[in-house]
Amino acid sequence: MKIGEQFKEGLITNNPVLIQNIGLCSTMAITTTFFNGIGMGISVLIILTCCNVVISALRKSIPNDIRIAVFVVVIAGFVTIVDLLLKAYVPALSKSLGVFIPLIVVNCIIIGRAEAFCQHEPVFPSFIDGIAQGLGYTLTLVAMCLVRELLGNGTFGTGVFDLSEKGLRIVFDGSGSGIRLFDSAFGATIVLMPVGGFITLGCLFALTNYLVNKAKEKAGKTDAGVCACQITNEEAAK
Amino acid sequence: MAASLISISLGAILINNFIFSQFLGICPFLGCSGKVDTAVGMGIAVTFVMGLASAICYVVNIILVAYGLEYMATIAFILVIAGLVQFVEMFLKKTIPALYTALGIFLPLITTNCAVLGVVLLNVQNNYNFIESFVYGITGGLGFMLAIVLFATVRERVEFAEYPKSFEGFPIALVTAGLLSLAFMGFSGMKIFG
Numbered sequence: 001m002k003i004g005e006q007f008k009e010g011l012i013t014n015n016p017v018l019i020q021n022i023g024l025c026s027t028m029a030i031t032t033t034f035f036n037g038i039g040m041g042i043s044v045l046i047i048l049t050c051c052n053v054v055i056s057a058l059r060k061s062i063p064n065d066i067r068i069a070v071f072v073v074v075i076a077g078f079v080t081i082v083d084l085l086l087k088a089y090v091p092a093l094s095k096s097l098g099v100f101i102p103l104i105v106v107n108c109i110i111i112g113r114a115e116a117f118c119q120h121e122p123v124f125p126s127f128i129d130g131i132a133q134g135l136g137y138t139l140t141l142v143a144m145c146l147v148r149e150l151l152g153n154g155t156f157g158t159g160v161f162d163l164s165e166k167g168l169r170i171v172f173d174g175s176g177s178g179i180r181l182f183d184s185a186f187g188a189t190i191v192l193m194p195v196g197g198f199i200t201l202g203c204l205f206a207l208t209n210y211l212v213n214k215a216k217e218k219a220g221k222t223d224a225g226v227c228a229c230q231i232t233n234e235e236a237a238k
Numbered sequence: 239m240a241a242s243l244i245s246i247s248l249g250a251i252l253i254n255n256f257i258f259s260q261f262l263g264i265c266p267f268l269g270c271s272g273k274v275d276t277a278v279g280m281g282i283a284v285t286f287v288m289g290l291a292s293a294i295c296y297v298v299n300i301i302l303v304a305y306g307l308e309y310m311a312t313i314a315f316i317l318v319i320a321g322l323v324q325f326v327e328m329f330l331k332k333t334i335p336a337l338y339t340a341l342g343i344f345l346p347l348i349t350t351n352c353a354v355l356g357v358v359l360l361n362v363q364n365n366y367n368f369i370e371s372f373v374y375g376i377t378g379g380l381g382f383m384l385a386i387v388l389f390a391t392v393r394e395r396v397e398f399a400e401y402p403k404s405f406e407g408f409p410i411a412l413v414t415a416g417l418l419s420l421a422f423m424g425f426s427g428m429k430i431f432g
Contacts (some may be wrong), residue, residue, distance in 0.1 A: 021268075024265065025261050025263070025352045026261075028261050029261035029262075069317075072316050072320060076313040077313065079312060080309060080313060083312070102311075102312045102355070103359070105312055106350040107352075111350055193423060194260075194261065195416050195419045195420045198412050198413065199416040201412050202409045202410070202411075202412030203409070203413075205412060206405045207404070209406065213403070213404065
């Protein structure tokens with residue numbers, strides 16, 4: 001498989017959250033500030049890439065019956081490493097993500113990619129797959145954060161961008177106040193509550209569905225036969 | 239003691255419901271809520287695993303602390319949970335085969351249910367003792383069951399409703415869950431026994 005194709009799959013056509021619908025817990029729970037979103041996204045990206053490489057390298061020696069247990073141990077190992085690193089170097093992120101960092105162990109994206117991709121493919125494609133899928137996840141988180149933060153608090157990039165008299169700075173310790181677009185008194189706090197998480201993600205999924213349907217219709221005009229065949233196949237699968 | 243147990247229980251079931259306010263266990267919540275019967279079965283299985291996992295992991299944590307191995311906690315807990323789920327799977331296969339088939343792929347996936355690992359980690363974080371951990375596990379599971387059963391009943395009705403085509407499937411389910419979570423927000427901020 002081509003590298004470009006893998007990236008296209010991870011980011012758009014087979015995006016882990018939007019198309020595969022996995023890893024939803026963290027997507028809704030931590031996307032309240034830009035800092036959280038990007039921190040979580042990068043942590044998952046690193047863990048996913050490392051796990052993909054290790055599992056793919058070991059794929060011939062893992063017995064099929066206990067493969068899930070082996071995957072989980074590998075994943076838990078890397079999650080512990082990242083957890084300890086965050087505690088040591090980015091304590092603000094570790095504190096604000098709380099229990100969701102160790103919970104990356106049970107994030108379906110990592111175990112799903114191990115099961116669906118790495119146990120059949122060589123190391124290099126698995127490495128690229130980890131980066132591509134991790135980026136897809138990060139982008140979705142960032143999109144959620146931008147919407148929720150803007151509607152809920154009226155800011156952009158809280159924690160990462162800092163706008164003060166000295167000008168615009170980029171900080172990595174979560175202390176940035178963000179770029180204020182309107183007063184927080186006008187923000188709908190409910191968007192930052194759990195309710196907002198569910199509904200924002202619902203709307204994001206609906207948007208994805210709309211775009212997928214549009215793309216299918218467009219494809220239908222040029223090649224109606226193939227498309228209709230695909231749709232009936234999908235319905236049969238349901 | 240009794241007061242703290244009641245406050246933990248009500249907190250886990252209503253005020254800080256695992257699904258609606260902590261976002262733990264969303265995958266089975268969305269995947270297993272098509273029918274009320276399946277939802278009840280899933281709820282019972284998860285409650286059972288959560289209660290047992292809390293109790294066993296409390297002991298495991300004591301051993302880890304005694305040997306100064308706290309950093310191994312995540313790995314140790316997930317292995318205990320994986321073992322427990324395997325046990326529940328074999329048990330259900332022997333005793334209630336109908337439920338076993340109905341739960342299907344979601345049964346082994348309880349291992350990767352964040353609510354189970356989440357409750358264990360929260361127990362450690364909150365410094366609960368043995369009884370408190372066990373009660374938090376059981377009531378957290380009951381809160382999960384309440385959420386999934388409520389959601390399944392609503393979802394059965396939503397199937398007959400009219401909504402935009404783009405919202406079919408997951409999107410409308412998430413919006414429904416959002417509205418339920420709004421209802422549960424009414425409990426937030428409640429304090430029991432100070």
